[in-house]
Amino acid sequence: MTIAHPPIPGTALWVHAHLRGSSLNGRLFREGVRALSEHRDVTTSDLYAQGFDPVLGPRDFAAHDRADGAVQDGAGEPGNIAGLLGEAYARGRLPADVVREQAKLAAAELLVLQFPLWWYGPPAILKGWFDRVLTAGFAHGDLDPASGAPRRYGDGGLAGRRALVVVTAGEDARSIGPRGISGDLESLLFPLTHGVLWYVGIETLDLHVVHDADALGAEGVEHEVQRLRERLRTVDTEPALPFRRLRDGDYRGTRALRADLLPGRTDLGIHLRPPS
Structure with missing residues (x-):
């Protein structure tokens, strides 16, 4: 199976996951989209506003036409979930809401994911967007023709x-932060x-973090709006995080980093290439 979704240059998809339009996140979403639209064609997925259903269920699985013309949802079919979703994608049987999200993502050159940190991770609605939209056959699951290995972690x-x-x-x-009681945010968001993102081949830029979000006054909110606008003006020239690629041999013969690379270390930073 070959997957090819070349993005359209100059496009962006902004995925927003907060339920209140009057919130700080709502303000940042509107101002950010406006700023990014000054130099990109921006499409949005405001997940709460559009009522996106994050629950992966039988409707998402591979459907089969029966001899009597009825359609089964595939929920009782053997095989793992990824395989069933891949079959549904290959047959053109994914639900319409998933197909719309995949079309927006396939076109986008830049993906912006915006959310509040809830229980040290994204809200469930965004996790469900990943579960339902990043299906096998669309985002992953093909093989490198040269090696026969799955294309993932920097490829795909x-x-x-x-x-x-x-x-x-x-x-x-x-x-x-790095020594904080809540853990380092970059480590918390490594998954x-x-x-x-890196699993399906998407390069990630440094996080854009708004700290003390619950305590910002009017002046603080304006500062964060302007800081986001400034970040978006330079986003095209920023270097991405230098995660190691699976295909480059650093994990040769295993899914663990080779023993001769950064021996003794077990922190998540080992998966970043050191400066040359």
Whole structure:
């Protein structure tokens, strides 16, 4: 199976996951889209506003036409969930809401994911968007023709794209920093930046974090709006996080980093290439 979704240059998809339009996140969403639209063609997915259903269910699985013309939902079919979703994608049987989201993502050169940090991760609605939209056959699951290995971690169906993660946190930079009681935010979001985005080939930029989001006054909100606008003006020239690619041999013969690379270290930073 070959996956090819070349993005359209100059396009962006902004995925927003907050339920209140009057919130700080709502303000940042509107101002950010306006700023990014000054130099890109921006499409949005405001997940709460559009009523996106995050629950992966039988309707998402491969459907089969029966001899009597009826359609089964595939929920009782053997095989793992990824395989069933891949079959549904191949047959053109994915639900209409998923197909719309996949079309927006396939066209986008830049992906912006914006959300508040809830229980040290994204809201459930965004996790469900990943579950339902990043299906096998669309975002992953094809093989490298040269090696026969799966294309993932820096390669795959959505390679050629970059992502900016915009996250608001109620804590300050110390409590959610490298020595903070809440853990380092970059480590907390490693499952997103590396395990989701990098897995399907999307390069990730440095996080854009709004700290103390619950305590900002009017002046603080305006400062954060302007800071986001400034970030978006330079986003095209920023370097991406230098995660190691699976295909480059650093994990040769295993899914663990080779023993001769950074021996003795077990932190998540080992998956970043050192400066040359």
